[in-house]
Amino acid sequence: MFDMAGYTLKVNQAVDYIKEKTGCLPEICIILGSGLSSIAQSVEIPQEIDYAEIPGFSVSTAPGHKGQLIFGKMHGRNVVLMNGRFHYYEGYSMKEVTFPIRVMQMLGVKYLFVTNAAGGLNPEFQKANPCIITDHINFFGDNPLVGPNNEQWGPRFPDMSECYSKDLIEEAEKAAKRLGINIFKGVYLGITGPTFETPAELRMMREFGADLVGMSTIPEVIVARHAGIKVLGISCITDMAIAEDLQPLTAQQVIDVANSTGKKIAQIIMEVVKSI
Numbered sequence: 001m002f003d004m005a006g007y008t009l010k011v012n013q014a015v016d017y018i019k020e021k022t023g024c025l026p027e028i029c030i031i032l033g034s035g036l037s038s039i040a041q042s043v044e045i046p047q048e049i050d051y052a053e054i055p056g057f058s059v060s061t062a063p064g065h066k067g068q069l070i071f072g073k074m075h076g077r078n079v080v081l082m083n084g085r086f087h088y089y090e091g092y093s094m095k096e097v098t099f100p101i102r103v104m105q106m107l108g109v110k111y112l113f114v115t116n117a118a119g120g121l122n123p124e125f126q127k128a129n130p131c132i133i134t135d136h137i138n139f140f141g142d143n144p145l146v147g148p149n150n151e152q153w154g155p156r157f158p159d160m161s162e163c164y165s166k167d168l169i170e171e172a173e174k175a176a177k178r179l180g181i182n183i184f185k186g187v188y189l190g191i192t193g194p195t196f197e198t199p200a201e202l203r204m205m206r207e208f209g210a211d212l213v214g215m216s217t218i219p220e221v222i223v224a225r226h227a228g229i230k231v232l233g234i235s236c237i238t239d240m241a242i243a244e245d246l247q248p249l250t251a252q253q254v255i256d257v258a259n260s261t262g263k264k265i266a267q268i269i270m271e272v273v274k275s276i
C-alpha cells in the first residue's frame with residue numbers, strides 16, 4: 001500500500017527547504033507547458049531554484065521543460081512559476097507527477113494557472129491560438145488520488161463539478177478581449193502518451209466531446225481541486241489533430257508553435273493576475 005506518511009514527510013521537507021531559500025510565499029502558481037517558458041520573462045525580481053535541489057522533487061526530462069521554480073512578483077502579487085512539469089509518460093507515478101502541487105498547497109497557493117501544448121480536435125479551432133480549458137476528460141487510466149487520503153489535504157471524494165473556475169475563465173476572456181487576442185474555449189482530454197494519436201483515436205475523442213488533446217494537466221488539476229485551489233487552464237493549440245487530414249507531427253514542431261504563441265498566453269495570464 002502507498003506510504004502516505006512518508007509522502008507527506010517528503011512534501012513537508014520540500015516546503016521547509018523552499019521557505020529557507022526564499023522569503024516569497026506565493027499566492028499564485030503558474031505551470032509552464034512545453035515551449036511556454038517565455039512567461040518567465042514577466043516575473044519581477046526572480047529567484048530560481050532548480051528542481052534537483054529540492055527534496056522529493058523529480059527531474060523534468062521532457063523537451064522544452066527546464067526544471068526550476070521561479071519565485072517573484074507579477075503586478076505586485078507573489079507568484080511561483082514551475083518552469084517545466086513532470087509527465088506520466090516519463091515513467092513517474094501520479095503521486096510523483098503531482099508532488100509539486102502538494103508543495104504549492106502547503107506554501108499557501110490559492111490559484112493555479114496551468115498551461116500546456118495541445119492538439120486541436122475541434123475543426124473550428126485554429127493552430128497557434130490560445131484555448132481556455134472549460135472542462136476535462138481523464139483518459140490516463142489512473143488518478144493521483146488513488147490510495148490513502150490525507151484528510152488535512154482534502155476530502156476522500158472531492159467534488160469536480162467546477163474543475164476550472166468559471167470566475168477565472170470569465171477574467172481570461174475579458175483579458176483576451178482587451179488585448180485583442182483571438183481565443184477559443186473547449187474541453188481538454190488527457191492521455192498518457194508518449195505516442196501521438198492515431199486517426200481512429202482522434203475520431204473517438206471527438207465523439208466523446210473533446211476539443212483538445214494533450215499529455216499533461218489533468219493530474220495537477222485533480223490534486224489542485226482536492227486542495228481547494230482555484231484553477232485556470234490555457235492550452236496553446238500547436239497542431240490540428242483532425243483525423244480526416246492528419247499530418248505527421250514531431251515534438252519540435254509542437255515546441256516551435258508553442259514558443260510563438262507563448263507571448264499571447266503570457267499577456268492573458270498577466271492581465272488575469274492583475275484583476276484577481
